[in-house]
Amino acid sequence: MKKGILYVLLITILLFIGFGKVLAAGSTTVSSWTELANAVNSGNYSTIMMKTSSDANWTANSTIKITREITLKTDDSNTGVLIIKRGTDGVLFEVTSARFVLNAQNKSLTIDGTYSTQTKQIITATNNANISITNVSMKYNNTNGNGGAISVTNSTLALSGCHISGNKAKFGGGVIVSGSSSSATITNTEIFNNTALEGSGGGLYAYGTITVNNSSFTNNVAATYGGGFMVKTSAIIKNSTFNNNTATGNSGGALRVDGEATITGGEIKNNKAATGGAGIDFGGSDTPVNYSNITMSGNMVGTEEVNVYPDINSPNNVDWKNDPSLKIEEMPVEVWQSFPRDGTGPLAPHKGATQGMATTDKFILLVQWTENEEPTKIHVFNKKTLRLVNTIVVDSAVYGYTFGHANDLSYDKDTGFVYVYTYYKASNGKVQVAKFKVNDAGEMTDLSLFDTPLGFTGIAFDNDHDQILISTNRKINIYDKEFNLKSSFATPTPLVVQGIGYWKDHVYFACYEAGVPNQYQTIFNYNEKHSNLIYMYDLKGNLVKTLYIPKTRINGEIEDVDFLDNGEMVINYNYEGITVLRSNYPIQIKSVTVDKKPTKLKYIQKEEDIDLSGLVLGVTLNNEDKSTVSSLKDVSVEGFDNSVLGTQTVNLVYKGKKTPLQIEIVAPQIIDEPTQKEIAVEKKVDNPKTGESILTVIVTVIILIVVYFGCLFISKRSKKLHKV
Numbered sequence: 001m002k003k004g005i006l007y008v009l010l011i012t013i014l015l016f017i018g019f020g021k022v023l024a025a026g027s028t029t030v031s032s033w034t035e036l037a038n039a040v041n042s043g044n045y046s047t048i049m050m051k052t053s054s055d056a057n058w059t060a061n062s063t064i065k066i067t068r069e070i071t072l073k074t075d076d077s078n079t080g081v082l083i084i085k086r087g088t089d090g091v092l093f094e095v096t097s098a099r100f101v102l103n104a105q106n107k108s109l110t111i112d113g114t115y116s117t118q119t120k121q122i123i124t125a126t127n128n129a130n131i132s133i134t135n136v137s138m139k140y141n142n143t144n145g146n147g148g149a150i151s152v153t154n155s156t157l158a159l160s161g162c163h164i165s166g167n168k169a170k171f172g173g174g175v176i177v178s179g180s181s182s183s184a185t186i187t188n189t190e191i192f193n194n195t196a197l198e199g200s201g202g203g204l205y206a207y208g209t210i211t212v213n214n215s216s217f218t219n220n221v222a223a224t225y226g227g228g229f230m231v232k233t234s235a236i237i238k239n240s241t242f243n244n245n246t247a248t249g250n251s252g253g254a255l256r257v258d259g260e261a262t263i264t265g266g267e268i269k270n271n272k273a274a275t276g277g278a279g280i281d282f283g284g285s286d287t288p289v290n291y292s293n294i295t296m297s298g299n300m301v302g303t304e305e306v307n308v309y310p311d312i313n314s315p316n317n318v319d320w321k322n323d324p325s326l327k328i329e330e331m332p333v334e335v336w337q338s339f340p341r342d343g344t345g346p347l348a349p350h351k352g353a354t355q356g357m358a359t360t361d362k363f364i365l366l367v368q369w370t371e372n373e374e375p376t377k378i379h380v381f382n383k384k385t386l387r388l389v390n391t392i393v394v395d396s397a398v399y400g401y402t403f404g405h406a407n408d409l410s411y412d413k414d415t416g417f418v419y420v421y422t423y424y425k426a427s428n429g430k431v432q433v434a435k436f437k438v439n440d441a442g443e444m445t446d447l448s449l450f451d452t453p454l455g456f457t458g459i460a461f462d463n464d465h466d467q468i469l470i471s472t473n474r475k476i477n478i479y480d481k482e483f484n485l486k487s488s489f490a491t492p493t494p495l496v497v498q499g500i501g502y503w504k505d506h507v508y509f510a511c512y513e514a515g516v517p518n519q520y521q522t523i524f525n526y527n528e529k530h531s532n533l534i535y536m537y538d539l540k541g542n543l544v545k546t547l548y549i550p551k552t553r554i555n556g557e558i559e560d561v562d563f564l565d566n567g568e569m570v571i572n573y574n575y576e577g578i579t580v581l582r583s584n585y586p587i588q589i590k591s592v593t594v595d596k597k598p599t600k601l602k603y604i605q606k607e608e609d610i611d612l613s614g615l616v617l618g619v620t621l622n623n624e625d626k627s628t629v630s631s632l633k634d635v636s637v638e639g640f641d642n643s644v645l646g647t648q649t650v651n652l653v654y655k656g657k658k659t660p661l662q663i664e665i666v667a668p669q670i671i672d673e674p675t676q677k678e679i680a681v682e683k684k685v686d687n688p689k690t691g692e693s694i695l696t697v698i699v700t701v702i703i704l705i706v707v708y709f710g711c712l713f714i715s716k717r718s719k720k721l722h723k724v
Contacts, residue, residue, distance in 0.1 A: 026044060026045050026047075027045055027046070027047035027048065027049065028044075028045045028047075028048055029048075029049040029050075029051050030048060030049070030050060030051065031050075031056075032058055033058045033060050033061060033062070033084065033087075034061075034062075036050065036058075036064065036072070037064050040064050040066065040070060041064075041065075043068070045070075046068075046069055046070060047070075047071045047073070048071070048072050048073075049073060049074075049075055050072060050073070050074050050075065050082060050109070051075050054080045055080050055081045055082075055083075056081075056082050056083070057082075057083050057084075057085060058084045059084075059085055059087035060084050060085065060087050060088060060092050061088050062088060062090070063090040063092065063093075064093050064094070065094045065096070066093060066094065066096070066100050067096050067097065067098050068098050069098055069099040069100075070098070070099075070100055070101070071100075072100075072101065072102050072103070073101075073103040073104070073105060074103070074104045074105055074108045074109050075108075080108060081108050081109075081110070082108055082109050082110070083110045083111075083112055084109070084110070084111045085112045085114065085115075086112065086113050086114060086115040086118060086122075087115070088115075089115065089117050089120060091120045091122070091123070092111065092122050093123045093124070094124050095124065095125040095126070095129040095155075096125075096126050096127050096129060097126075097128055098129055098130075099129070099130040099131070099132075100125070100129065100130070100131045100132070101131075101132045101133075101134075102123075102132070102133045102134070102136055103132075103133075103134045103135065104134065104135040104136045105134075105135065108135075109135070109136050109137070110137040110138075110139065111136065111137065111138045112139060112140055113138070113139065113140050113141025113142065113148075113149070113167065114140045114141075118141065118142050118143070119142075119143055119144045119145070120143055120145070121141065121143050121147050121149060121150060121151045121169075122141050122149045123138075123150045123151075124147075124151045125150075125151070125153070125156075125157065126153045126154065126155060127153075127155070128154060128155055128156075128181075129152075129155040129156070130156045131152070131155070131156070131157055131158070132157075132158040133150075133157075133159050133160070133162055134160045134161055134162070135160070135161040135162065136162050136163075137162065137163040138150070138162070138164055138165075138167070139163070139164075139165045139166045139167065140166045141167045141168075142167065142168040142169070143170075144169075144170070145169060145170065146169050146170050146171040146178070146205070147169050147171075147174075147175055147176030147205075148169040148172065148173045148174055148175075148194055148195075149164050149167045149174055149175060149194075150164070150175045150176070151175075151176050151178075152176070152177045152178070152179075152182055152184065153178050153182065154178075154180075154181045154182055155179070157175075157177060157182075157183070157184040158184070158185045158186075158187075159175075159184070159186045159189045160186075160187045160188055160189065161187070161188045161189065162189045162190070163189070163190050163192075164189065164190070164194065164203070165190070165191075165192050165193045165194065166193045166194065167194045167195075168194065168195045168196075168197055169195075169196060169197065170196065170197055170198045170199055171196050171198070171199035171200055171201055171205050171230075172200075172201045172204060172205030172206075172230075173195040173196040173197070173201065173202045173203060173220060173221070174191045174202075174203045174204055174220065175191070175203070175204045175205070175206075176201065176204075176205045176206070177205070177206040177208055177210065178205075178206075178208075179207060179208065180207060180208060180233070181208065182206075182207055182209075183208045183210070184206060184208065184209075184210045184211070185210075185211045185213075186204075186211070186212045186213070186215050187212075187213045187214060187215065188213070188214050188215060189215045189216075190215065190216050191215065191216070191217050191218075191220065191228075192217070192218040192219050192220065193218075193219045193220065194220045194221075195222075196222040196223055196224075198223050198224075198396070198404065199222070199223060199404070200222050200223075200224045200225040200226045200230040200256065201222055201225075201226045201229065201230030202220030202222035202226065202227045202228060202245060202246070203217045203220035203227075203228045203229055203245065204217070204229045204230070205226070205230040205232070206229070206230065206232060206235070207232045207233045208233055208234070209234050209235075210231065210234065210235040210236070211235070211236045211237075212229075212235065212236070212237045212240050213238050213239065213240070214238070214239050214240060215240045215241075216240060217229055217240070217241070217245055217254070218242075218243050218244055219243075219244050220245045220246075221245070221248060222245075222246070222247050222248070222249075223249050224247065224249045224250045224404060224405055225247055225251055225252045225256035225281070226252045226255060226281075227245035227246045227247040227248075227252065227253045227254065227271060227272070227273070228245035228253070228254045228271065229242070229254070229256075230252070230256050230258075231255065231256065231257045231258060231260075231261050232258050232259055233259040234259050234260050234261070235257070235260075235262075235263075236261070236262050237255075237261065237262070237263045237264070237266070238263075238264050238265055238266070239264070239265035239266050240265075241266050241267050241268075241269075242254035242255060242266075242267070242269075242271060242279075243268075243269050243270055243271070244270050244271065245271045245272075246272045246273070247272070247273040247274065247281075248274060249404065249405075249421075250273065250274055250275055250276065250405065250457075251273045251274070251275045251276025251277055251278075251281035251301075251309065252273060252276060252277060252278075252280070253271030253272045253273035253277070253278040253279065253299055254268045254278070254280065254299065255268070255280050255281070256281045256283060257280065257282050257283060257289050258283040260289065261289045261290075262289075262290045262291075263280070263290070263291040263292075263294060264293055264294070265293050265294065266295075267294060267295040268280065268294055268295070268296045268299060268307070269295065269296070269297055269298050269299070270297075270298040270299065270300075271298075271299045271300075272299070272300050272301075273299075273300075273301050273306070274301070274472070275301060275456070275457050275472055275497070276301070276306070276309045276497070277301075277306050277308050277309030278299035278301050278305075278306050278309075279296050279299035279306070280307070280308045280309075281308075281309050282308075282309070283496065296308070302472075326543075327543060327544070327545050327546055328546050328548050329546065329547060329548065330547075330548045330550065331534065331547040331548060331583055331585045332583055332584070332585060333549055333553065333554060333571065333581045333582065333583045334581065334582055334583070335554065335579060335580075335581055336386060336570070336582045337386045337580050338577050338578065338579045339577055339578045339579075340577050340578075341353060341354070341368065341574075341578050347368065347377075347388070347391070350368055350379075350391065352368045352369045352377070353368070353369065353559075353574045353578070354367065354368055354572055354573075354574050354578040355367040355406050355407055355559055355560070356406045356407050356408040356409040356420065356559070356560050356572075357408075357409060357499070357559070357560040357562055357570070358409035358410055358411045358418055358562055359383065359411060359562045359563065359564060359570060360383070360411045360416075360418065360438060361383075361413070361416075362382075362383055362440070363382065363383055363389065364380075364381045364382075364386065364562075364570065364580075365378055365379070365380055365381075365411075365418065365438070366378070366379045366381065366572065366578070366580070367379075367403070367406040367409065368578065369404070369405060369406060375393045375396075376393075376394040376402050376403035376404060376406050377391055377392070377393055377394075378391070378392040378393075378394065378406075378409075378444070379391050379392075380392065380438060380442035383564070386580060389441075389442035390441065390443060392438075392442075394444075399447070401432075401449075403420050403421075403434060406420050406421070407421065407457050407458070407498070407499060407559075407560075408421065408456070408457065408459050408460075408499035409459070410459040410460050410461050410468075410562075411461065412461045412463070412481075413461070413463050414463055414466075416437050417435040417436065418436055418437070419433055419434070419435050419459055419461075420433065420434050420435075420436075420459075421433055421434075421452075421456055421459065432450070432451060432452070433449070433450055433452045434447060434448070434449055435447075435448055435450070436448070452483055456471060457471050457472060457497050457498065457499070458470065458498065458499040458500035458509070458510075458560075459471075459499075459500070460500045460502040460507065460562075461502065462478075462502045465539075467479060467480055467486065468480070468481060468483070469500060469507055471491070471497065471499075471500045471509060474490060474491050474492055474497070475489065475491060476488060476489055476491055476507055476509070476537065476541070489537070489540070489541025490541065491509055491535060491537070491541075495512060495533065496511060496512040497509070497510075497511055498511060498512060498558055498559050498560060499559060499560030499572075500561070501560070501561040501563055501569070503563045503567055503569075503586050504567065504586070504622055505539055506536055506537065506539075506544065506586075507537045507538075507539070508534050508535070508536055508547075508561050508569070508586075509534065509535040509537065510532070510533075510558045510559070510560060510571070511532070511533045511534070511535065511558070512532055512558050532548075532549045532556075532557070532558035532573075533546055533547065533548055533549070533558075534547040534549070534558070534561060534571075535547075549571075554573065554575075554579070554581065556574050556575030556579060557573065557574045557575070558571060558572070559572040559573065559574055560572040563586065566587065567584075567586050567587040567621075568582055568583070568586070568587060569582065569583040569584070569585060570582060571583065586622075587621055587622065587625075589619055589620070589621060589622075589654070589655055589656070589657045590620045590621055590624075590657075591619075591620045591657060591659075592617050592618065592619050592620075592629075592652070592654045592657045592658070592659045593617065593618040593620075593659050594618070594652065594659055594660075594661055595617060595618040595628055596614065596615065596616035597614070597615065597661070598611065598612045598613060598614045598615045598661075599611075599613050599614035600613065600614075601662075601663050601664060602663070602664045602665075602666055603642055603663065603664070603666070604642075604665075604666060604667075604668050605642060605643065605644075605645055605666065605667055605668065606642055606643055607642070607668065608642060609640075609642065610637055610642075610650070610663070612632050612635060612637070612652075613632075615630070615652070616629070616630045617629040617630075617652065617654055617659070619654070629654060634654055634655060635652055635653065635654050636652075636653045637651070637652060638650060638653055639651055641665075642665055643665075645665050645666070645667060646664070646665060647663070647664050648662075648663060648664075648665065649661070649662050649663075650663060
């Protein structure tokens, strides 16, 4: 009996669970946002039909949180249009760890994000969510975060037949896909008129694996990189168009690729950028960007058409070290100090990669910036010890703008101002530059903005000639201090351009070799990937040297270069941390003189070679330091000829610098042949004790004879006495 009761209870429970699942798997129709929210929250329905028998307007006045699989679709039996208008500041659909399908079957659904105080996205997806959106228009949504319409983090996104337009955000004006485990597929979708107000990816900003098919990116704008699309990890793009997109502050008008990309078919036309490539701009990776069968034209950086930068499809493969036009010379460097960039160590709690750098009278300024984090950090270090003094945080909440990437800083010794390019654009459309001072406590003072003619990647003050050097794209422009252009020269490097520095009539232009197979191959070969160069130009644009820092010595990406007062070079590096290098390469010998002449200055013709014993050289460096050299191992002689009699001037050469020394070649001394009589006399004179030697021998012999016979006599006498 008891067992029977237990069986009945068990069957009842199972039926109840099954009935609950049937209810949960059911469908319903709703005709307002409130009904939609209630249907989702009830947990009873997996499919919900949004009724649009005629045109309708709903007001979205709450956040719908989706934590289980839900499919929303419009009524496919009619062509009525449903417009959902934002009535709240929250996210409209918040999807967590669930599958969410939004399908407007006849393109009859528009979500209008226009709202007076809006700060959130239309749709967010987190924690391995999976969302699929078909035939939906999402427009006019502004957020103070990232992803104007859609934000996906470590989740999966599919867009098909959608329109993403008129949205604004810090990064990813239309859509942002973040997190290494994310992926997205975008098909037959139009992404247009979106704006990344402070960072990259005007239309789309994406980590993870992204596939784009038969879609268009048009009239999108980014404050920094990737006006149309910012590729952070990997993208496959087929038969898509990128037209009239703009990167106002930096490079990649249509596309900026920091990871890898394969682009086939379609067109890239009439995009604009401040630097780099206005069509495709490549930021560097171990994997190539491959493109083929694309129509590209009219992509402009200023007045110059730059469809692709760098030119990554070069077919040649020449060992760049053997290219005499580059004048390659390996540069000695040493690590001064390294800092973690993960929010630990001396720079804590600040995170991010290092960017621009400047040396002032007292400090070294080092910029740190995380792309998805708004504030720009300027670390102020003691110039002698590299000890952190203060960190300046430039936050738009405080100042109304940020310095953003801050690719280069420069210090004007005449005025005491530090100049930095910002990503703030004035209402007149001109690029803005900030200038400020740093007081003795390492604090920022006297901050102000002013217009410049164009954006730049590098800036350096030449106080020797009262002028400013600015690098933009592949040129060095020389301005007076009122920013009037004086002259310019080309820097035809195919590398990723970084900051510049100035020292003693030369411009030092830092560039990064990303080392991608088939990239830069007219000059660089694959074995040198991730090596860095500093091109050394004179002020007329002549290449003096190409200073080479091999990856075997220090791995990473060069960012900026500047100089200490004595001419020692300071170099800013990114790798696993932030590294500051030093090099004394720019400190060159200016002249040598003879402080003390060699002991020997006369040499016998054809018999004696030059002898520099006792020589002391005086050495003057280009920073005006002086020293002496007495070691002869690095001193050589030019012009010495002991076959020619008389006074001659030779050159003493020490490390490439020469100084004259006067010496004399003299004839050997001549002596006549002596006569036999003179020889005899000379021998007699030379042997005055010969007679004395003979007499000594005779006397010695006589003494020995006397002794012998004396001994013989005594012996015989002794025998006779013995007998007696």
